[in-house]
Amino acid sequence: xxxxxxxxxxxxxxxxxxxxxxxxxxxxxxxxxxxxxxxxxxxxxxxxxxxxxxxxxxxxxxxxxxxxxxxxxxxxxxxxxxxxxxxxxxxxxxxxxxxxxxxxxxxxxxxxxxxxxxxxxxxxxxxxxxxxxxxxxxxxxxxxxxxxxxxxxxxxxxxxxxxxxxxxxxxxxxxxxxxxxxxxx
Amino acid sequence: xxxxxxxxxxxxxxxxxxxxxxxxxxxxxxxxxxxxxxxxxxxxxxxxxxxxxxxxxxxxxxxxxxxxxxxxxxxxxxxxxxxxxxxxxxxxxxxxxxxxxxxxxxxxxxxxxxxxxxxxxxxxxxxxxxxxxxxxxxxxxxxxxxxxxxxxxxxxxxxxxxxxxxxxxxxxxxxxxxxxxxxxxxxxxxxxxxxxxxxxxxxxxxxxxxxxxxxxxxxxxxxxxxxxxxxxxxxxxxxxxxxxxxxxxxxxxxxxxxxxxxxxxxxxxxxxxxxxxxxxxxxxxxxxxxxxxxxxxxxxxxxxxxxxxxxxxxxxxxxxxxxxxxxxxxxxxxxxxxxxxxxxxxxxxxxxxxxxxxx
Numbered sequence: 001x002x003x004x005x006x007x008x009x010x011x012x013x014x015x016x017x018x019x020x021x022x023x024x025x026x027x028x029x030x031x032x033x034x035x036x037x038x039x040x041x042x043x044x045x046x047x048x049x050x051x052x053x054x055x056x057x058x059x060x061x062x063x064x065x066x067x068x069x070x071x072x073x074x075x076x077x078x079x080x081x082x083x084x085x086x087x088x089x090x091x092x093x094x095x096x097x098x099x100x101x102x103x104x105x106x107x108x109x110x111x112x113x114x115x116x117x118x119x120x121x122x123x124x125x126x127x128x129x130x131x132x133x134x135x136x137x138x139x140x141x142x143x144x145x146x147x148x149x150x151x152x153x154x155x156x157x158x159x160x161x162x163x164x165x166x167x168x169x170x171x172x173x174x175x176x177x178x179x180x181x182x183x184x185x
Numbered sequence: 186x187x188x189x190x191x192x193x194x195x196x197x198x199x200x201x202x203x204x205x206x207x208x209x210x211x212x213x214x215x216x217x218x219x220x221x222x223x224x225x226x227x228x229x230x231x232x233x234x235x236x237x238x239x240x241x242x243x244x245x246x247x248x249x250x251x252x253x254x255x256x257x258x259x260x261x262x263x264x265x266x267x268x269x270x271x272x273x274x275x276x277x278x279x280x281x282x283x284x285x286x287x288x289x290x291x292x293x294x295x296x297x298x299x300x301x302x303x304x305x306x307x308x309x310x311x312x313x314x315x316x317x318x319x320x321x322x323x324x325x326x327x328x329x330x331x332x333x334x335x336x337x338x339x340x341x342x343x344x345x346x347x348x349x350x351x352x353x354x355x356x357x358x359x360x361x362x363x364x365x366x367x368x369x370x371x372x373x374x375x376x377x378x379x380x381x382x383x384x385x386x387x388x389x390x391x392x393x394x395x396x397x398x399x400x401x402x403x404x405x406x407x408x409x410x411x412x413x414x415x416x417x418x419x420x421x422x423x424x425x426x427x428x429x430x431x432x433x434x435x436x437x438x439x440x441x442x443x444x445x446x447x448x449x450x451x452x453x454x455x456x457x458x459x460x461x462x463x464x465x466x467x468x469x470x471x472x473x474x475x476x477x478x479x480x481x482x483x484x485x486x487x488x489x490x491x492x493x494x495x496x497x498x499x500x501x502x503x504x505x506x507x508x509x510x511x512x513x514x515x516x517x518x519x520x521x522x523x524x525x526x527x528x529x530x531x532x533x534x535x536x537x538x539x540x541x542x543x544x
Contacts, residue, residue, distance in 0.1 A: 025400075035507040037226045045232045182447055 058184045060138040063116055063154070064161050066178060067171070068106055071163040074135035077111035084130035089120035095160040107133075118144050129185055137181040139174075140156045198299050206283050206303065214219055214445035215245040219497055221445075224502040252438040260332060260431050267330035272432065272439035273324025276412045281316045285309040286453050287371045289463045289487035291483050292471060293479045301483060302371060307369035310362070315354065317409060319345045323443065324411075324418060328428035342513065343418030346408055349520040350415075354405035356528035357398045360535040374462030378470070383460030385466055390459040394538070396542040398531045399459045401524050406451045408520070409446060413505040417513055441476060452497030463490040 020026055046053055066074045069175050077094035095112035097105045104110075146152055162170030163179075219234065219241070226233030235242035259268055288301040306312055321344050324532045328340020365373045373389075380387030389395045406416040419427035429440045456462060463486035464470075511519070 013344075035503065038230055039227045041223075041230055043227075043230055043232050144239060185327045 035152050036132075036173045037088040055140055057180060059140055059141040059142075061126045061140050062118065062138070062144060063121075063127070063159055064139045064174060064177070065114065065136055065159040066137060066154065067161055067163060069167045070103065071171075072102075072106040072116070073110060073160065074106050074133050075111045075114065076107045076133050076135075078109075078132065080130040080132060081127035081136055085121075086124060086126065088120045088168045089117045089122075090127060091115045102151065111156065114159065116154045118152045118154055119149065125185070128181065129157060137178045139177045139181070152154060198294075198297070199303060201325060202299075202303055203284075203299070203438050206288070207280055209458070210280055210283055210446050210449060211442075213449045213495075213498075214248065216439070216443040217448060219304040220498070221502050221505075223359060224499065227504050228503070228506045245291045249438065252435050253265075254433040257434040257436070258431075262332040263431065264330045264332070267326045268431075269436070271325075271327030271330055272436045273323075274326060275320065275443035276446075277441045277445040278316050278320040278323060279450065282313055282447075282450045283453070285312050285370050286450075286457060287374050287462060288490060289398050289485075290474075291479070292483045300414050301487060305369065305371050308368045310358065310368050310373070310458075314351070314358075318347070318381075320409075320443075320447070322453045323440070324428050327432065327440065328418075329433035330529075331428070333431055335426075336428050336430050339418045339420075339424045339430075340426075343411060343428060346411075346415060346417060346520075349517060350524070351403040352403055352407035353520060353524035353528045354409065356403065356525065356532055357401040358397055358458070360391070360398045360532050361389050363535055363539050364389060364395070370457060370462075374457055374464065377461040378464045385461075388459065388464070391537045395459060395531075396537070397527065398535070399455070400507065401457070401528050401531065403455065405453060405522065407501065407504065408516075410447045410451055410501070412448065412515075414508040415516060416505075416510060417516060420510060441450060448501050449494060452494035452501070453490065456493035456498055457472055460493055463487060465489045468525055 028140035068074055075094050079092060079094075082088075082090040082092060091113070092111045092115070093113040094109055097108050097110055123138065125138050144152065161174035194362075223241075227230075234244040235244040235444040237247045259265055262394060284303040285306055286302065287305070290301070292299040292301060293415075324347075325340050325341040328336040328343070330336075331337070352475070360366060361373070365376045367373060367376075375393075377387050377389055380392065386392045390399045407413075411418050418424075419429065421427075429437050432440060470482050472484065
């Protein structure tokens with residue numbers, strides 16, 4: 001016995017075709033009317049590289065590493081993000097800040113090496129939740145592309161947002177994205 | 186003395202005209218590929234090619250360039266001469282058809298009157314049919330010389346389809362010939378000019394009552410051009426692209442090009458036979474000529490024929506992206522059991538009416 005799923009089902013008409021139907025022409029004209037209607041319809045295409053579809057606020061894209069207003073890196077290489085990462089995509093090496101590097105790093109310890117393998121990453125956002133230092137966020141950027149697998153291992157230089165001292169515009173833009181990420185964590 | 190006897194102006198005029206018509210056919214075929222992709226896209230709610238140049242207008246150039254740079258492969262097992270002859274024949278026959286079409290009223294260059302028609306032979310329409318029938322050799326030779334079972338099957342299909350539809354086409358045409366009483370293309374057009382309803386009443390389709398005849402002719406033209414729903418010769422899902430499977434580079438391009446030229450020319454022929462040719466509806470050309478000059482009228486009439494033909498090309502494309510392909514037995518049934526009796530009926534009724542009116 002069949003189960004009725006919707007009310008839209010129609011019984012199949014198995015009557016033999018009458019002579020108008022057997023001429024095909026009427027139904028062909030009907031079909032052509034339908035295609036003509038589609039011809040003048042508004043097209044849903046988004047011209048991709050020039051236009052992009054707006055994302056939801058909670059979209060999780062590629063990571064960025066934050067700086068403070070004076071351009072110092074916030075990350076202290078505590079490793080909490082790497083621990084939180086279910087895909088084990090994050091590696092880092094810590095180092096001690098030397099004399100004279102105060103304008104580079106915010107605290108005494110910093111990440112000498114910070115790498116995220118974007119092919120392993122599942123973009124869950126646990127790293128940004130784990131971070132106690134306000135340092136890592138998931139941006140709205142997506143579709144990374146590269147010629148080699150190696151190129152998908154993002155170094156610290158790839159991840160850091162622009163320095164406000166040299167590129168205030170870029171810094172402001174990145175801060176906007178971070179603000180949005182903060183609201184949706 | 187012999188050289189002086191030759192009318193040099195005549196030769197140059199005809200050569201120029203031939204060059205113009207061949208160029209026109211080529212350009213139309215080129216942009217018909219673009220048009221086809223755009224029409225397909227619009228019908229499928231897409232946008233189509235729009236990256237090469239404004240609105241993608243350079244797309245045909247890019248496509249052509251690509252085809253030229255592709256490797257040219259001639260299969261070892263093929264018969265080489267025929268393999269090369271196939272696409273050549275397809276192209277040549279496609280271009281030859283345009284020779285007898287009257288493209289517009291005569292131009293006037295100085296003293297000379299230049300008719301916009303390469304050859305006004307008195308059996309014009311027979312010539313068209315002869316050349317179109319030759320077109321099947323392009324497909325036959327191409328398919329056979331490829332030495333590939335699929336290509337051969339496609340060639341056989343193409344040939345049988347063309348032969349069976351030519352019959353119905355010819356019979357539909359006889360009705361038009363009875364109305365006009367001439368096989369000459371220019372006479373057929375002239376007989377459709379002037380008259381009531383802005384000239385529409387003298388067009389063969391309305392005044393001649395050839396609506397059924399036109400419909401048969403149109404369906405047969407679709408089949409002759411190997412267009413969907415009758416593109417069984419290149420059915421990609423059953424025959425792997427049919428007779429052009431083994432072709433590459435510009436040889437493939439020639440086959441595809443020939444199809445579009447055929448489409449354009451058959452649009453022109455249909456306009457000429459049924460829709461008054463270069464006759465501009467609702468306009469009295471003779472009166473207009475006294476106002477703006479004969480040459481402008483010639484250009485306008487040409488544009489009118491061109492527009493009519495392009496409408497047909499659009500309808501061809503529209504049908505292609507609406508109607509699925511026929512099965513082979515359906516195709517043969519339609520051709521032999523439906524169209525030929527209908528064409529015969531149309532012929533007899535037209536004959537009776539013509540006979541009765543002449544009494």
